[in-house]
Amino acid sequence: MLPAVVTDADRAVVARQLGREPRTLRGVAVRCPFGAPAVTEQSPYAADGEPFPTTYYLTCRHLVAAVSRLEAAGGVERWSETTRIEPALGTSLAAADEEQRRLRRELAAGATGSDGGASLEYGIGGSRRGGGLKCLHAHVAFALARPGYELGERILAEVERRWPEQCCSR
Numbered sequence: 001m002l003p004a005v006v007t008d009a010d011r012a013v014v015a016r017q018l019g020r021e022p023r024t025l026r027g028v029a030v031r032c033p034f035g036a037p038a039v040t041e042q043s044p045y046a047a048d049g050e051p052f053p054t055t056y057y058l059t060c061r062h063l064v065a066a067v068s069r070l071e072a073a074g075g076v077e078r079w080s081e082t083t084r085i086e087p088a089l090g091t092s093l094a095a096a097d098e099e100q101r102r103l104r105r106e107l108a109a110g111a112t113g114s115d116g117g118a119s120l121e122y123g124i125g126g127s128r129r130g131g132g133l134k135c136l137h138a139h140v141a142f143a144l145a146r147p148g149y150e151l152g153e154r155i156l157a158e159v160e161r162r163w164p165e166q167c168c169s170r
Contacts, residue, residue, distance in 0.1 A: 017059040024052040029145040034167035039141045044108045051119035053126030056141040062164040092150040097123030
């Protein structure tokens, strides 16, 4: 995998979006229609070796707020149950978790961090168990960065407006 390039301008926008400096930012995976970062790609480990289990991180304030509302309404539990009762969604989740593990190992390029490499085997959002969801934000970010992830795309479809009428990050 080629090294990602992060511009100072993108780093500044992401810092504003997060309200803090990003620790493991590798690059911008998806931009909103206004050109601002919407999903970032993260390194599996921070410079100090601390694991960062989320490869694709949702940064668009509009989408973060919308997905937070889904989570507050019981979305994690509802979508976890849906993956158990709809075989196609369970298969989608399992395939995306495996893709996440493959991506993390590739991005780590042999590094194992302070956890000895254990977090390289985590699924989307740091999930350690198959079939369960931890964070809808991570699934939406993965779906935006890796089109074709059915479960993430169905979660995203619940967001009333995917993008705001004007940039929420500039």
